[in-house]
Amino acid sequence: MKNRKLFSALLPVAAIAGFILFNACKSGESTNNDKDSVAATITPTTDGGAGLKLPAGFNAAVIADKLGGTREIAVTPQGDIYVKLNRAKNGKGILFLHQEGDQATVKTGFGTFGGTGVYVKNGYLYASSDEEVFRYKLNAQNEVINPDQPEKIVTGLLSRREHEAKAITLDNDGNLYVNIGAYSNSCQEQDRKKGSPGQKGCPILDSAGGIWQFKADKLNQHYGDGVRYATGLRNVVGFDWNQQNNQLYVMQHGRDQLHDLFPDMYTTKQSAILPAECMYAIKKGDNAGWPYMYYDQEQHKKILMPEYGGDGKKEGGQGAIDPVVAFPGHLAPNGLLFYTGNQFPEKYKNGAFIAFHGSWNRAPEPQAGYFVVFQPFKDGKPSGEWEVFADGFAGTAAQTASGRAEHRPCGLAQGPDGSLYITDDNQGTIYKITYKK
Amino acid sequence: MDFKKAPLIIFVSVLFTVTGLQAQTKHRAKTPVKHTPVGLKASIAAGQKVFTQYCVSCHQADALGVPHMNPPLVKTTYVLGDKTKLIKILLNGFNEDVEINGETYSNSMASHDFLKDQEIADVLTFVRNSFGNKATAITAAQVKAVRATNKKS
Numbered sequence: 001m002k003n004r005k006l007f008s009a010l011l012p013v014a015a016i017a018g019f020i021l022f023n024a025c026k027s028g029e030s031t032n033n034d035k036d037s038v039a040a041t042i043t044p045t046t047d048g049g050a051g052l053k054l055p056a057g058f059n060a061a062v063i064a065d066k067l068g069g070t071r072e073i074a075v076t077p078q079g080d081i082y083v084k085l086n087r088a089k090n091g092k093g094i095l096f097l098h099q100e101g102d103q104a105t106v107k108t109g110f111g112t113f114g115g116t117g118v119y120v121k122n123g124y125l126y127a128s129s130d131e132e133v134f135r136y137k138l139n140a141q142n143e144v145i146n147p148d149q150p151e152k153i154v155t156g157l158l159s160r161r162e163h164e165a166k167a168i169t170l171d172n173d174g175n176l177y178v179n180i181g182a183y184s185n186s187c188q189e190q191d192r193k194k195g196s197p198g199q200k201g202c203p204i205l206d207s208a209g210g211i212w213q214f215k216a217d218k219l220n221q222h223y224g225d226g227v228r229y230a231t232g233l234r235n236v237v238g239f240d241w242n243q244q245n246n247q248l249y250v251m252q253h254g255r256d257q258l259h260d261l262f263p264d265m266y267t268t269k270q271s272a273i274l275p276a277e278c279m280y281a282i283k284k285g286d287n288a289g290w291p292y293m294y295y296d297q298e299q300h301k302k303i304l305m306p307e308y309g310g311d312g313k314k315e316g317g318q319g320a321i322d323p324v325v326a327f328p329g330h331l332a333p334n335g336l337l338f339y340t341g342n343q344f345p346e347k348y349k350n351g352a353f354i355a356f357h358g359s360w361n362r363a364p365e366p367q368a369g370y371f372v373v374f375q376p377f378k379d380g381k382p383s384g385e386w387e388v389f390a391d392g393f394a395g396t397a398a399q400t401a402s403g404r405a406e407h408r409p410c411g412l413a414q415g416p417d418g419s420l421y422i423t424d425d426n427q428g429t430i431y432k433i434t435y436k437k
Numbered sequence: 438m439d440f441k442k443a444p445l446i447i448f449v450s451v452l453f454t455v456t457g458l459q460a461q462t463k464h465r466a467k468t469p470v471k472h473t474p475v476g477l478k479a480s481i482a483a484g485q486k487v488f489t490q491y492c493v494s495c496h497q498a499d500a501l502g503v504p505h506m507n508p509p510l511v512k513t514t515y516v517l518g519d520k521t522k523l524i525k526i527l528l529n530g531f532n533e534d535v536e537i538n539g540e541t542y543s544n545s546m547a548s549h550d551f552l553k554d555q556e557i558a559d560v561l562t563f564v565r566n567s568f569g570n571k572a573t574a575i576t577a578a579q580v581k582a583v584r585a586t587n588k589k590s
Contacts, residue, residue, distance in 0.1 A: 161543040193547035360503040
């Protein structure tokens with residue numbers, strides 16, 4: 001209660017300074033994982049090379065660039081790279097690169113489809129378009145044997161031009177997980193139209209707005225062959241299987257336009273940081289609550305969605321799970337990777353790296369994001385404050401604020417030696433992050 | 438009588454023609470500013486407010502949009518071309534992929550038919566005369582006319 005009063009008092013001056021003050025006032029409290037503004041976070045200041053700021057001891061190298069819209073990335077045990085392009089370039093939607101030192105050279109391209117997902121597991125390369133998931137048999141060197149003859153694993157997924165990316169990941173029991181993003185902002189009768197109410201019993205959730213589970217080795221699966229593993233997730237691009245507690249973790253892209261649609265309830269400043277971009281630990285059957293609620297990282301509450309009668313204060317989401325970490329709004333988490341390598345210092349082991357693509361929905365407030373964050377974990381659960389791990393992708397502060405970022409982090413992968421790989425889908429850059437003791 | 442007055446009539450006609458031409462030349466050269474200067478300025482100012490409220494979060498403060506998602510409003514025929522088409526985008530929304538300068542944009546734009554004729558006229562006039570754009574104003578009467586014949590989708 002005390003904090004809420006304090007918050008209310010600060011609302012009129014809800015500038016960044018206000019949030020910092022707010023943070024400072026409650027810092028004596030618990031070590032909550034959620035922070036209320038990007039300005040209050042730990043950010044690295046050391047020049048890590050390749051234009052990036054990194055913690056001391058880390059080094060960045062650009063190992064390839066100008067590849068196209070490089071989305072997700074997979075690195076084989078041999079150190080070779082598969083990267084998915086959002087649109088096929090010269091008829092090639094997947095690139096295969098071989099590394100020599102700090103250079104990765106494109107050896108071949110295949111797969112005529114654009115898309116987002118790419119994953120290597122159990123002798124296969126999995127890759128997704130916006131409607132289908134394919135796999136390619138790999139040889140002992142993890143090279144694709146028949147690049148022109150993929151097996152179609154899943155087909156007929158909805159893609160309606162909004163949240164169309166079908167991110168993929170696999171568990172250790174032969175299952176494939178596919179994100180099917182909601183083709184909507186908040187399930188209004190008319191998407192993003194001011195005054196249009198939320199649809200009762202949101203029909204989108206039958207076929208989108210969740211994570212679907214399919215068999216990793218069964219061909220031509222449709223919706224009916226899969227299981228809606230988790231629902232109430234507006235859009236997920238970054239997700240990964242946590243090996244420590246054998247569980248799926250996802251990063252949700254929260255809703256847009258609170259101020260545009262409800263100017264009487266939300267200022268542009270509130271709209272810029274709300275709602276939270278949430279990390280959820282998912283169990284089969286979970287519901288994360290979209291479109292009936294969003295998570296407010298300042299009130300630490302699930303709030304009733306205004307399209308469904310909310311006013312920014314009324315609580316909602318009864319029966320919906322709570323996030324395990326709540327990040328500031330609109331930062332667009334596109335990559336999630338649990339670090340299991342041995343190269344980085346001990347604190348990074350089993351923790352999560354998250355690539356934030358960067359915001360666009362904060363205008364007219366300054367945009368933010370375009371960085372890679374580290375969230376420490378302990379025993380398979382988030383533990384302690386997240387911090388910015390790699391920054392500087394956007395270029396200057398002005399480029400960050402305007403959203404005219406030079407590079408936008410998207411996909412993450414871990415190499416066999418524990419190096420971290422980051423893609424940028426704006427200019428088609430691949431960064432390799434290493435650590436020297 | 439006529440013959441006596443003839444030189445005068447000719448003189449007056451020539452004078453009118455010359456001044457008329459001059460006026461027209463001047464008028465043309467300064468069209469964007471001189472043509473209802475107060476009205477245009479006011480419309481742009483009012484339009485900026487509408488833009489900030491309803492457009493900026495997607496199209497951005499520099500109106501250059503967001504790659505792959507929200508199209509730019511700068512130097513495209515969608516903005517600078519046919520007024521009726523442009524007015525219809527605001528009234529009906531825009532729900533198809535659009536390619537501008539080799540980049541595809543896919544986000545849906547909601548119908549903004551809840552805006553008043555004057556608000557639509559103002560915001561379009563603002564966009565057509567900002568961010569390096571230069572095009573004629575759009576009036577509330579034009580919006581009203583398009584709205585009257587607009588096929589509801």
